Amino acid sequence: xxxxxAAFIPGNxxxxxxxxxxxxxxxxxxxxxxxxxxxxxxxxxxxxITSPDGFTFQFNSDTxxxxxxxxxxxxxxxxxxxxxxxxxxxYMAFGSGNATSPSAFVTDxxxxxxxxxxxxxxxxxGNDISGAGGNVQFWxxxxxxxxAVTSIKIMSPTINQYSKFxxxxxxx
Amino acid sequence: xxxxxxxxxxxxxxxxxxxxxFSGISGLYTDLVLVGSxxxxxxxxxxxxxxxxxxxxxxxxRTYMEGNGSTGTSGRQTAQIRIVSDYIMGTSxxxxxGVYTWNFMDYSNTTTKKTVLYRGNNTQVSGGWKxxxxxxxxxxxxxxxxxxxxTMNGPNLAIGTTFxxxxxxxx
Numbered sequence: 001x002x003x004x005x006a007a008f009i010p011g012n013x014x015x016x017x018x019x020x021x022x023x024x025x026x027x028x029x030x031x032x033x034x035x036x037x038x039x040x041x042x043x044x045x046x047x048x049i050t051s052p053d054g055f056t057f058q059f060n061s062d063t064x065x066x067x068x069x070x071x072x073x074x075x076x077x078x079x080x081x082x083x084x085x086x087x088x089x090x091y092m093a094f095g096s097g098n099a100t101s102p103s104a105f106v107t108d109x110x111x112x113x114x115x116x117x118x119x120x121x122x123x124x125x126g127n128d129i130s131g132a133g134g135n136v137q138f139w140x141x142x143x144x145x146x147x148a149v150t151s152i153k154i155m156s157p158t159i160n161q162y163s164k165f166x167x168x169x170x171x172x
Numbered sequence: 173x174x175x176x177x178x179x180x181x182x183x184x185x186x187x188x189x190x191x192x193x194f195s196g197i198s199g200l201y202t203d204l205v206l207v208g209s210x211x212x213x214x215x216x217x218x219x220x221x222x223x224x225x226x227x228x229x230x231x232x233x234r235t236y237m238e239g240n241g242s243t244g245t246s247g248r249q250t251a252q253i254r255i256v257s258d259y260i261m262g263t264s265x266x267x268x269x270g271v272y273t274w275n276f277m278d279y280s281n282t283t284t285k286k287t288v289l290y291r292g293n294n295t296q297v298s299g300g301w302k303x304x305x306x307x308x309x310x311x312x313x314x315x316x317x318x319x320x321x322x323t324m325n326g327p328n329l330a331i332g333t334t335f336x337x338x339x340x341x342x343x
Binding site for chain 1: 175177178202205232233234235236239245246247248250251255277278281283284285287288289291297305306307308309311313337340341343
């Protein structure tokens, strides 16, 4: 640090990793070896999918029936509700399916490294494709494990090129 | 480590104004987050309109859900002339300001159209209270370089209205 410069004060919201889907697409993206130095995690995602489908999450490669989720969603004509219990994955976003109008989600994983708690996840997501429809959703989810989250896998049948998923850590 | 969630600019009105503009937005970030604490000079409730890159053509569409404590509703509009976010506080309740957040996702990419996620809360004492979530499509592939915030019906944004624009960087 050069003399005379203002002190650098690092922020509490830090970028951990970003995945951009390449040519050919993929059925998943994964964040691994997540640092255990934050209080909460946030994933900000832009997903290009070509048929209506959800984005599902798994933690620490757990494929057991340890996930539950609840959803409130609206499509412009009605507000609807859905849920899943004792599932092998967790829905946290849904897209109407369009190659150029991205689905978006902001997902928070709170107290991700606390080994005294099951993990609570919340998400705001949506997708509007103008004359072809739209969908906005609130989600709440639960991973029934007291393990610290060290990896997160996000899946959808076809996640197209240019989709982008960014993982952030938030400090106390 | 570089700052990831960075304030770009902030405006607090000391006199009422027709609009607030953030221009010359750098393409350095991944997402933009616009946070507002705002009030209109319209009696009753009003709506925000946000023009992207000064564009007031029919390029905006939205899907929303909202509730007032007793009823939930959903709607869609296409071919709107701005990003329209409803139920900003009006003149009733001098100290009542609503809180609003827009997430402009992947705003600087030039490949895809732009998706915006919104949450708003209006707890106006005299009625018109709403909690809402919306998703917008801005039908452009150009990077977003300016945002102009106005009221859709009222004369002006009220004194004390604050908007702050943040940029979020990726790794």
